[in-house]
Amino acid sequence: MRKTQFSVLAAAAVFGTISLASCNKETESQPSQLEQTQDAKAELAYPNQTGQAKQGEFSGQPITYQEINGDKVYEGDILLTTEQVAASEGQNRPGSAGRTSGRWPSAIVYYTIDAALPSQNRVTDAIAHWQANSPVRFIKRTTQSNYVTFRVGSGCSSNIGMIGGRQYINLASGCTTGNTIHEIGHALGLFHEQTRNDRDTYVNILTQNIQAGYEGNFTKYSAQGYGGTDYGVLDFGSIMMYGSFSFSSNGQPTITKKDGSTFNIQRTGLSAGDKSGIDAMY
Ligand SMILES: [Zn+2]
Numbered sequence: 001m002r003k004t005q006f007s008v009l010a011a012a013a014v015f016g017t018i019s020l021a022s023c024n025k026e027t028e029s030q031p032s033q034l035e036q037t038q039d040a041k042a043e044l045a046y047p048n049q050t051g052q053a054k055q056g057e058f059s060g061q062p063i064t065y066q067e068i069n070g071d072k073v074y075e076g077d078i079l080l081t082t083e084q085v086a087a088s089e090g091q092n093r094p095g096s097a098g099r100t101s102g103r104w105p106s107a108i109v110y111y112t113i114d115a116a117l118p119s120q121n122r123v124t125d126a127i128a129h130w131q132a133n134s135p136v137r138f139i140k141r142t143t144q145s146n147y148v149t150f151r152v153g154s155g156c157s158s159n160i161g162m163i164g165g166r167q168y169i170n171l172a173s174g175c176t177t178g179n180t181i182h183e184i185g186h187a188l189g190l191f192h193e194q195t196r197n198d199r200d201t202y203v204n205i206l207t208q209n210i211q212a213g214y215e216g217n218f219t220k221y222s223a224q225g226y227g228g229t230d231y232g233v234l235d236f237g238s239i240m241m242y243g244s245f246s247f248s249s250n251g252q253p254t255i256t257k258k259d260g261s262t263f264n265i266q267r268t269g270l271s272a273g274d275k276s277g278i279d280a281m282y
Pocket of ligand 1: 183
């Protein structure tokens with residue numbers, strides 16, 4: 001939504017300039033060079049003032065803006081609210097981590113549900129949740145060659161992103177609607193939040209407490225061989241984030257916050273960070 005508002009603003013600014021220019025050409029008395037210079041100068045929030053250049057994030061994209069008299073000024077005359085700009089200095093919004101390749105074209109995921117899968121409402125409810133909270137659309141597959149089949153599995157699992165051809169989301173009987181939302185997140189290209197490249201800024205990984213064979217679930221995605229982007233800052237409330245005791249071999253935490261404290265796992269629905277990451281990707 002913010003992206004749209006911003007695009008409209010930017011388009012209006014550009015279009016306004018273009019129509020003014022063409023209008024000038026048509027009029028017989030063209031404004032003098034001085035007047036034209038003043039016109040352009042007028043389109044500034046604070047003429048003759050330059051503020052402090054700051055790095056921020058807008059709609060998941062890094063931007064540079066000027067802070068002048070407490071206002072956040074972008075491209076000379078566009079004022080952004082504090083909510084719109086999450087400045088880099090510790091105020092970044094929570095985000096998520098997404099794979100660079102393997103995006104679903106036009107944000108459409110084609111899918112089938114295996115007839116043998118019990119409790120199919122887990123799938124339809126998870127899809128409804130994604131559709132209510134993201135620009136991604138899910139359409140029953142007819143003849144499309146790239147699609148997801150939801151089927152019975154030994155656990156809950158998915159590929160990361162669109163891999164081409166038929167791919168599966170596997171759901172054991174213990175996989176809930178929340179787990180299904182999580183697995184769909186993987187299929188859309190989301191990594192586990194604790195595998196972000198910048199995760200060491202936010203968490204400690206306690207390798208000695210991880211069950212043997214599951215260390216890979218805590219490896220940064222770049223070290224797993226994936227290209228990706230860390231959007232915003234690590235979101236402890238992400239549906240893609242493990243809890244402090246996930247895959248613990250001994251009851252001790254596998255992940256803590258930097259101050260050593262533990263946190264809960266969330267598998268109810270998409271967090272603000274999950275939505276913002278997917279908005280940036282799709
Ligand atoms: Zn997962």
